[in-house]
Each structure stands twice: as structure tokens, then as C-alpha cells.
Amino acid sequence: MNKKTFNNPLIEQRADPWIYRHTDGFYYFTASVPEYDRIELRRASSLEGLAEAEPAIVWRKYETGPLSANIWAPEIHFNAGKWYIYFAAARTTETNDGLFDHRMFALENASENPLEGEWTEKGQVKSAWESFCLDATTFEHKGKLYYVWAQKDPEIEGNSNLYISEMSNPWTLTGKQTMISQPEYDWEIIGFRVNEGPAVLKRNGRIFISFSASATDFNYCLGLLWADENADLLEASSWTKLPEPVFRTNEAHSQYGPGHNSFTVDEDGSDVLVYHARSYKEITGDPLYDPNRHTRVKIFGWTEDGLPEFGEPQPDTESGR
Known part of the structure; x- marks a missing residue:
């Protein structure tokens, strides 16, 4: 395995980090900000350069309505020749009963550099239910664009399951919407019954989807699904879930609640x-409002069986930022 290490944290107080390396050679970074009130983008020619890159604010929440609270987990993708940001947003109400009533939304930008030009709202990405949903990601496979996200099915106990659907365009779902994972193991149901934060990795003839499970405190961890690249990805039976988490808290390294990941290459x-x-480990108040979930990066390798091998979260480096 490549022994290269990075100074960690890479970027402080940025949760749900998404890093994408585009064909232009630049890395693009976005994440949840502690205020949950805006979407930022950074751009750098190296992974470590993102730490010092100047953030551009590309969108801000509204004062009222469905896009006015808890702006969570933006991701930037390049689909069908344009840039898209997918994110979840809730609504502010007089009684604050809508603060966790999230829906999924998309922004579009046709500029070559997404830190420039205009981001236009494409509206809500609607799924089969009008219920709590978040953490959308997209990937292309065999000429089709797929959407994977987390949502609450009103008929299923728990907080969120994972679903997949094809897209007719980068902001519209089409055809069947299939549940591919729901919280079932002990490590997925601590505090909350949660599967969320899917991220897609295509390697070794398989499509892998990592996801996060349990409450967002030290119990938060990563699980893994996989399907054969030639399988029908819209069939639930095509997906296998590993029975144990693949990345979790390491107290010896003082790393707690690693999760909501993405994948890139150095x-x-x-x-x-x-x-x-x-x-x-110890958090005062609601973990969601503790700002110190920092972005970290780590080289990983592969097992002889062709599965990703993430190892353990590494301790913060003395020279880390």
C-alpha cells in the first residue's frame, strides 16, 4: 500500500466532505459549514492545496420557505456537460417544527470553472415520497446516470434507508426507486436507525457504495455495499452489505465518529x-451543532478479494492544520 500520509485535519470545521477531481486536473471541495446557512466551493491543483484555497460562496439559504434552514451535505458533480450541486435543505417555521423536514435540491452551472458563472436552482429532486430525505450522490454506469440517496419511508421503522434510481436528466428521477439498504445490524442502529451519506466507488468489476450509520457522535461509522458491475443495479438482490463496519472510531488515535465520506485519488x-x-468523544448538546467535525483524508488499499481496505482513522498530525 502507498505509505504516503497527509497532514490531518485537512480542513477544520467542515463536515460531510466531498472532494472531486475533475478532468481539468483541479480538485473541487465542498462540505457542510457549521452555520448550515450556505454552500461553499474550493478549488486547488493538489489535495493539500485545498486547505489554503479561498472558499467561494456560491449559494445562500433563504430567510423563509423550503430552502431556509439546515443546509446539509452539498456535493459537486459534473453531469451531462455541466456542473451540479446536490444538497439537502429544511424549512424555518415559527415553531421550528420544520428544521428536520429535509428535501433534496439541485443547482446547475454551465461555466468551465464552477467557482465562476451563475448557479441556477433546478428545484427539488422529487422521489416517491414527500418525506425526510438527504445526502444525494450521482454516478454514471454503462451510459446511464444513477442517483443514490437516504430517505425515510413512512412505512418502515427508523430514520433513513438508502435508495437508488435512474435519472432522466441530472435533476429528475425516472422509473423504479429501489431500497438497497436499511439499518439492521447493531452498529447501524445506535441512537438512531440510520443509513445515510452514500458514496460510490467503481473498481475491480464491482460498484461499491459506502454509507454512514448510527448517531452522529462517536458511534458514527462507515458500512459498505457492493454489486457486480454487470448486475441490474435497480434490483435490491444485486447488492450485498458487509456485516461489519469498515471504518469506525479509534480511541487510541483520538478519532471519533468517522463518517460521511467521499472518494478521490491523489x-x-x-x-x-x-x-x-x-x-x-464527549460532546455537549446536540452532536449536529458541535462544529468540530473536521475534514480528513487517508490513502487506502485493497484486499486480495478486491474489497477496499480503509484501515484505521489516523491520529491528527502535529503539523496538521
């Missing part, structure tokens, strides 16, 4: 796991 082409974690 400048040498090595696979990189991007994730957030805290450096302490």
Missing part, C-alpha cells in the same frame, strides 16, 4: 478516503 492516482471525524 496526484499519483492512489485511492483516497475523504471523511470527517472529531478528536474528542
Whole structure:
């Protein structure tokens, strides 16, 4: 395995990190900000350069309505020749009963550099139910664009399951919407029954989907699904879930609640796991409002069986930012 290490945290107080390396050679970064009130983008020619890159604010929440609270987990994708940001947003009400009533939304930008030009709202990405949903991601496979997200099915106990659908365009779902995972193991149901934050990785003849499970404190961890690349991805039976988490708290390294990851590659082409974690266990108040989920990055390798091997979250480096 590549022994290269990074200074961690890479970027402080940025949760749900998403890093995408485009064909232009630049890395693009976005994440949840502690205020949950805006979407930022950074751009750099190297992974570590993102730490010092100047953030551009590309969108701000509204004062009222369905896009006015808890702007969560933006991701930037390049689909059908344009840039898209997918994110979840809730609504502010007089009684605050809508603060966790999230829906999924899309922004579009036709500029070559997404930190420039205009981001236009494409509206809500609607699924089969009008219920709590978040953490959308997209990927292309065999000429089709797929959407994977987390949502509450009103008929199923728990907080969120994972679903997949094809898209007719980068902001519209089409055809069947299939549940591919729901919380079932002990490590998926601590505090909350949660599967969320899917991220897609295509390697070794398979399509892998990592996801996060349980409450967002030290119990937060990563699980893994996979399907054969030639399988029908819209059939639930095509997906296998590993029975144990693949990345979790390491108290010896003072790394707590690693999760909500994305994947990229470094400048040498090595696979990189991007994730957030805290450096302490005890949290005062609601973990969602503790700002110190920092973005971290880590080289990972592969097992002889062709599965990703994430190892353990590494301790913060003395020279880390």
C-alpha cells in the first residue's frame, strides 16, 4: 500500500466532505459549514492545496420557505456537460417544527470553472415520497446516470434507508426507486436507525457504495455495499452489505465518529478516503451543532478479494492544520 500520509485535519470545521477531481486536473471541495446557512466551493491543483484555497460562496439559504434552514451535505458533480450541486435543505417555521423536514435540491452551472458563472436552482429532486430525505450522490454506469440517496419511508421503522434510481436528466428521477439498504445490524442502529451519506466507488468489476450509520457522535461509522458491475443495479438482490463496519472510531488515535465520506485519488492516482471525524468523544448538546467535525483524508488499499481496505482513522498530525 502507498505509505504516503497527509497532514490531518485537512480542513477544520467542515463536515460531510466531498472532494472531486475533475478532468481539468483541479480538485473541487465542498462540505457542510457549521452555520448550515450556505454552500461553499474550493478549488486547488493538489489535495493539500485545498486547505489554503479561498472558499467561494456560491449559494445562500433563504430567510423563509423550503430552502431556509439546515443546509446539509452539498456535493459537486459534473453531469451531462455541466456542473451540479446536490444538497439537502429544511424549512424555518415559527415553531421550528420544520428544521428536520429535509428535501433534496439541485443547482446547475454551465461555466468551465464552477467557482465562476451563475448557479441556477433546478428545484427539488422529487422521489416517491414527500418525506425526510438527504445526502444525494450521482454516478454514471454503462451510459446511464444513477442517483443514490437516504430517505425515510413512512412505512418502515427508523430514520433513513438508502435508495437508488435512474435519472432522466441530472435533476429528475425516472422509473423504479429501489431500497438497497436499511439499518439492521447493531452498529447501524445506535441512537438512531440510520443509513445515510452514500458514496460510490467503481473498481475491480464491482460498484461499491459506502454509507454512514448510527448517531452522529462517536458511534458514527462507515458500512459498505457492493454489486457486480454487470448486475441490474435497480434490483435490491444485486447488492450485498458487509456485516461489519469498515471504518469506525479509534480511541487510541483520538478519532471519533468517522463518517460521511467521499472518494478521490491523489496526484499519483492512489485511492483516497475523504471523511470527517472529531478528536474528542464527549460532546455537549446536540452532536449536529458541535462544529468540530473536521475534514480528513487517508490513502487506502485493497484486499486480495478486491474489497477496499480503509484501515484505521489516523491520529491528527502535529503539523496538521
